[in-house]
Amino acid sequence: MALEDAFDDFTHRDWVQETVDGTVRLAVVGIGGFARNRALPGIAAGRYCETTALVTGSPDRARTIAGEFDVEHVIGYDAFRAGNHAETYDAVYVATPNSTHGEYAIAAAEHGKHVLCEKPLETTVDRAEEIVDACSDNGVTLMTAYRLQTEPVVRRTREFVRDGVIGEVVQVHGGFAHPLLDHAGPDTWRLDPDLAGGGALVDLGVYPLNTTRYVLDCDPTAVYATTRSNGGPFADVDEHVAFQLEFPTGATASCTASFDAHASSQLELVGTDGKIAISSPFGGVVPQDIVVESGEMRTEYTGPPVDEVCEEFDYFGYCVLTGADPEPDGADGVADLRAIEAAYESAETERRVALE
Template sequence: MALEEVFSHFTRRDWEEESPDGTVRLAVVGVGGFARQRALPAIAEGRYCETTALVSGSPDRTRTVAESFDVPRVLDYVEFLAGDHADTYDAVYVATPNAIHGEYAVAAAERGAHVICEKPLETTRERAVGIVDACEAADVTLMTAYRLQTEPTIRRARELVRSDVIGDIVQVHGGFSHPLLEGTGPDTWRLDPGLAGGGALVDLGVYPLNTIRFVLEDDPAGVYATTHSSGPPFDAVDEHVAFQLEFANVATASCTASFDAHASSQLELVGTEGKIHVESPFGGVVPQEMVVESGDVRMEYTGPRVDEVREEFDYFGYCVLTDTEPEPDGKDGLVDLEVIEAAYESADTGCRVELE
């Protein structure tokens, strides 16, 4: 594959093979900051989904949000679980704290609604299996909300790796840090292990973990991890984490994540014949900057930003409308939880943990 071919159609939607009619009506379950600031605008700007209901623990306050996005209905959690107005949506987007993903995803699936659920699917792999089983039993689409799998820069990186442009992958470096307390207070649910299932690894480290698996199209055979917390308010979860993934093809991936460091993210893949560097892939808005070295050739791409959240919801809607299985399905989410649990085991024991 010539580099010019990749760069000339950089933002193409290679997954969009047809133009289905209609839209998927979405109920957004959990109207927190990300849902208000990123998801709802992205759905409104997209092509294949529309928001027809909001589900919130504070329906009176949520009505203002509903009005600003022209959403016709607001439900509380009790009404949603009871199935009230279930005929007004075809699918749900679950954006609640991690520990209650399963409750709302399973309830939706049992009523025949498709599900797009924020990562991680649940706080443990065992609990997430309940979501996967419920969606399979109901024959509805389940997508784990890994938006970077629909983001053009990451998809182009996978194409380059597939085409051996940089040879065999030997090393991958991925990192994501974000000063959590700058945007929230110390009472945020992300610092409650019962609600979050973990700390920096679960909330931030899952981005390089899943993205590396996606780009390499492979799952790790082993993991070694260390965690550190300096004290309150991070004493109940991992404030910082470093983990190494080992793949059967001899590639290794070194990853870091932090709740208490300058905002930064990076992804670099080093092969036997070159390397790929993606600028700031995990920070929420990928700047569409990539540097590729292949032998003696070095090329840089810089293009207009693409809203990966819009791409994510359009991809989900497209999959539902065309009866296509999404790549970041429920089983993809289960693998990440298996790796996360093994990483925590490694951090506790100080030993490498093998993965099936």
């Protein structure tokens, strides 16, 4: 790849292989803050999905949201599990607390509905594999909601790596800090280990973990991790985490995540012939700022803003409509959970843990 030409049409959707008509009707399962503020607007702004049902524990209180987004059907959780009004949607987006992903994703699959499930796919490998099996058995599409895999700056980074623009990747540095209590109360489900499956590692560390696996196009072979909590509202989960991943290529990734630090996110790949640095990749709105050094050439690029949530739903809808297999599939979600479980084991035993 000629670096001077690499930024032409930077935001193109390389995953679009054919023209397709129609939309996928979505039931949004769980209408918490992210679903209300990001997912529903992202779906509405996109091309290949439309929201036709909301699934919530408080249907009466959800009428205002339904009216705002012109959603005709509001369904309770029990009615959803029973298959009531299943004819009003083709697929579901599961945005409930992590430990409940399985019950709703599996119920949807058993009703013949495609599934886009928030990350992590579940709270354990075994429970995530149950989702994968249910979707496979029922012949429906399963996508784990790794929206960064549909985001242009990350997709272009993977292309740079594949094309050897920075030589062989030697080191990856990734970090994501988000002051949780600035945006949520101490009773948030994210601080309940039974609902969340962990703390900063599960909620934030999964971003550099998955993105590193994606751009390197391989899985880690070992992990070493440390966790720390200062008590208080973080007493039951990891408040801070640092973990190192080893890859079969010889590359290592050093990653951090924190629930109680100044908001920050960064990703840097250092290769034998250059490096790539992405500004704020994990914070929800990627500014499309990237610096690429290749040999003696250094390029700074700022692209047009892209709503990665809209990209994610359009990508999912496109895959369903065309029968394509999404890249962030169920196996991708399971692989991250294997690494997360190994990281927690490492933090507890203070030892490096090998991955199968």
